[in-house]
Amino acid sequence: MRTVNEKARRAKQIEIMETCFDCYAENGFSSVGVKAIAKACGCSNASLYQYFDNLDDLIVKSTEYCMSKVEDEFMAKAPTDVEDLWRFIDEIPYWTAKEHGKKYRLMYQIYTHPKYREYGQKFFKGVDERYTEYAKSLEPKLGIPHEKITPLIFILIRACVHYALFEDEFYMKSQIETLKETLELFIEKYNPDIFLAGKTNKKYEF
Structure with a gap:
């Protein structure tokens, strides 16, 4: 019972x-x-x-829980292999803005508030750890070391969140194109067989 x-x-x-x-x-x-x-x-x-305990406790816990769910949904759409990367990168900024734009705007209002800033620092420290583990799970799928994948995830997330907040197409697309070019270089370096196959089949054109 x-x-x-x-x-x-x-x-x-x-x-x-x-x-x-x-x-x-x-x-x-x-x-x-x-x-x-x-x-x-x-x-x-x-x-x-x-x-x-009180309204502050409710606000802090609600923000942490709901934004963790957003992370889970984001990760569930992740690429399963190298060929799926481009689909993911092209779709995710628009999906994030449509599905979670209001939540991101609220999260930043709360976590930049002086009363809740320490909770924001704790939350984003957890984000760093979770995305590092996520990068490790992608390493065998993409053939790229997770140490290289992790910062690229942060670039992608930042581009998505900025677009969700401000619908700034130029900012988002400029980061996405740089991200794609960087990924292509990493694929060429760490996964050359996939890179050559992609070039032959024109799968990695941007």
Whole structure:
């Protein structure tokens, strides 16, 4: 029974966090209070505090949880091999902006706020670690050392987030084209058989 109760409690926490984050993303960080969040969650103000210490605790945990889910969705669309790289790189900035633009805008509002900046630093330290591990998982698929893949992931993420925030096509495309050229050089160096096959079949034209 205790396990069931713990699962039910966690499920309710997740429901509240997702609803809270969606409310802020849709209406603005400074436009939503506890009453509005409680109403959206279908509970009382007091009920919220059965799951979170206070509003700051709810905001911090909601941001961390929901942006981690965005990361998971991003990674789920990742390339499975070298040939799939170009599809991924071309599609992901537009997909990110459409699906998660509001969430990215909210995340930066929260994590740049003086009250929550330390939580932002902790979150992005975790991002560094998670994307490094992600690069390691891509190494055998792409034939490129993960030490080379990791910074390229950050370039791609930055281009995607900037486009999601500002819809700056020039900024995004200039970084994407540089990223593609860099990847081609790495493929030529570390995976020459794939590179030559790609050149022959014209699969790596930009």
